[in-house]
Amino acid sequence: MSGSTTKTKKAVHFGAGNIGRGFVACFLHQSGYEVIFADVNDAIIKQLNDNKSYRVIEVGVDGTSESVITNYRAINSRTNEAELVKEISEADVVTCAVGPNVLKFIAPVIAKGIDARSDNETPLAVIACENAINATDTLANFINSPQNTPADRVEDIDKRARFANSAIDRIVPAQDPGAGLDVTLEKFYEWVVDRTPFKGFEPPAIKGIKWVDNLEPFIERKLYTVNTGHATAAYHGYNRSKSTVYDALQDKYIHDEVKKALSNTAELITEKHGIPKKEQDEYVDKIVRRISNPHLEDAVERVGRAPLRKLSRKERFIGPAAQLAEHGKDCSALMDAAEMAFRFQNVDGDDESKELAKIMATNTPENVVKQVCGLQPNEKLFPQVVDVVKRVQADTQEESD
Numbered sequence: 001m002s003g004s005t006t007k008t009k010k011a012v013h014f015g016a017g018n019i020g021r022g023f024v025a026c027f028l029h030q031s032g033y034e035v036i037f038a039d040v041n042d043a044i045i046k047q048l049n050d051n052k053s054y055r056v057i058e059v060g061v062d063g064t065s066e067s068v069i070t071n072y073r074a075i076n077s078r079t080n081e082a083e084l085v086k087e088i089s090e091a092d093v094v095t096c097a098v099g100p101n102v103l104k105f106i107a108p109v110i111a112k113g114i115d116a117r118s119d120n121e122t123p124l125a126v127i128a129c130e131n132a133i134n135a136t137d138t139l140a141n142f143i144n145s146p147q148n149t150p151a152d153r154v155e156d157i158d159k160r161a162r163f164a165n166s167a168i169d170r171i172v173p174a175q176d177p178g179a180g181l182d183v184t185l186e187k188f189y190e191w192v193v194d195r196t197p198f199k200g201f202e203p204p205a206i207k208g209i210k211w212v213d214n215l216e217p218f219i220e221r222k223l224y225t226v227n228t229g230h231a232t233a234a235y236h237g238y239n240r241s242k243s244t245v246y247d248a249l250q251d252k253y254i255h256d257e258v259k260k261a262l263s264n265t266a267e268l269i270t271e272k273h274g275i276p277k278k279e280q281d282e283y284v285d286k287i288v289r290r291i292s293n294p295h296l297e298d299a300v301e302r303v304g305r306a307p308l309r310k311l312s313r314k315e316r317f318i319g320p321a322a323q324l325a326e327h328g329k330d331c332s333a334l335m336d337a338a339e340m341a342f343r344f345q346n347v348d349g350d351d352e353s354k355e356l357a358k359i360m361a362t363n364t365p366e367n368v369v370k371q372v373c374g375l376q377p378n379e380k381l382f383p384q385v386v387d388v389v390k391r392v393q394a395d396t397q398e399e400s401d
């Protein structure tokens with residue numbers, strides 16, 4: 001018998017929520033990694049540490065299937081930093097699915113973990129799994145900022161870590177409160193990651209990842225089709241008192257609005273990325289079928305959550321609409337959907353929708369558009385969004401009179 005032992009692969013995953021437990025950790029587990037969840041929610045951390053397994057349940061028109069996830073632990077990243085730094089210093093992979101606005105909060109502990117690594121090991125692979133363009137770059141910029149990593153350590157940080165952007169696609173609704181750790185989700189998934197940061201190394205072996213040399217077409221097509229369509233259905237649905245995205249899409253008016261918004265973005269995607277029209281049409285049809293899945297109880301409030309983020313410059317409405325408007329192309333359905341997003345105000349449990357209501361009540365339309373959408377008056381889309389904001393402000397004023 002040889003005395004050698006194989007080192008267990010280790011992944012630290014930030015965010016033990018829906019996509020974290022249901023997708024990222026599931027694939028890490030199935031690829032042989034021990035998963036260390038880092039979260040700030042004590043209830044989830046306790047549940048994970050008290051239960052040796054949970055189930056991931058895939059539902060779709062062709063039935064249900066289950067996987068069992070084991071070999072994990074959980075750490076509170078806010079109160080147990082030293083332990084987490086040690087785990088990161090020994091890990092092979094760090095992933096996160098915490099929401100784009102949370103990246104700045106997880107950066108300090110990741111920076112300390114990276115700094116504690118040896119220069120002679122394979123560098124840590126850092127992959128952010130958020131719905132945002134180049135979220136890993138955003139995280140890396142926080143990690144490399146002077147508060148988190150001294151300049152002389154940033155210089156050769158690539159000896160200790162490699163940062164790869166990704167596009168992640170799987171619909172995971174909010175879970176039934178009685179489900180415990182189990183996660184019910186759709187069968188479809190796509191996880192595309194930029195291979196180029198791993199020059200000189202093999203990228204980590206993770207089942208389900210498609211490695212590509214040019215991520216931009218994948219992330220833009222995903223965000224501006226799946227998420228544009230999803231958010232269009234959710235915001236129109238919310239304003240027509242629908243509970244779920246499925247309910248919303250049963251309404252012919254909303255269904256047509258979704259198709260129109262996706263026809264706006266298809267024009268951009270096919271031209272900008274050279275994707276054949278037929279391929280994009282098939283992709284759109286598939287997305288409309290996926291978001292209409294009757295087996296997923298996906299509340300319009302979850303899909304519409306965080307409207308300030310969703311109305312921002314690079315996001316699912318303004319991102320494609322600004323590019324279309326610059327070329328004199330139609331973005332009217334995107335503007336209609338953005339209008340519904342501006343009306344998503346004071347929703348229970350959604351801080352951004354409360355903040356949006358305050359911004360709308362206390363600013364001129366022009367300032368709202370600058371502040372919320374990051375657009376400037378010299379951009380062609382600017383006056384169109386100003387008109388949208390004026391309409392919403394006038395209606396809100398009328399309702400309060």
Ligand SMILES: NC(=O)c1ccc[n+]([C@@H]2O[C@H](COP(=O)([O-])OP(=O)(O)OC[C@H]3O[C@@H](n4cnc5c(N)ncnc54)[C@H](O)[C@@H]3O)[C@@H](O)[C@H]2O)c1
Pocket residue numbers: 014015016017018019020038039040041044077097098099100102105106129130131168169170171172173
């Ligand atoms: N749910 C989906 O269908 C889906 C699909 C693809 C991508 N995403 C993206 O994944 C991300 C997470 O979405 P979700 O639906 O899983 O949300 P979620 O709310 O279910 O999970 C987020 C988790 O992050 C944790 N968290 C918050 N602050 C933290 C911090 N400072 N440190 C560590 N953990 C922290 C929360 O406690 C929660 O457990 C978002 O960017 C979302 O856009 C979601």
Ligand SMILES: O=P(O)(O)OC[C@@H](O)[C@@H](O)[C@H](O)[C@H](O)CO
Pocket residue numbers: 131168169170171172226227230231302303304305306
């Ligand atoms: O996660 P958000 O808030 O950016 O968007 C809500 C949903 O559209 C999103 O979570 C989808 O379910 C997911 O992106 C599907 O891949």
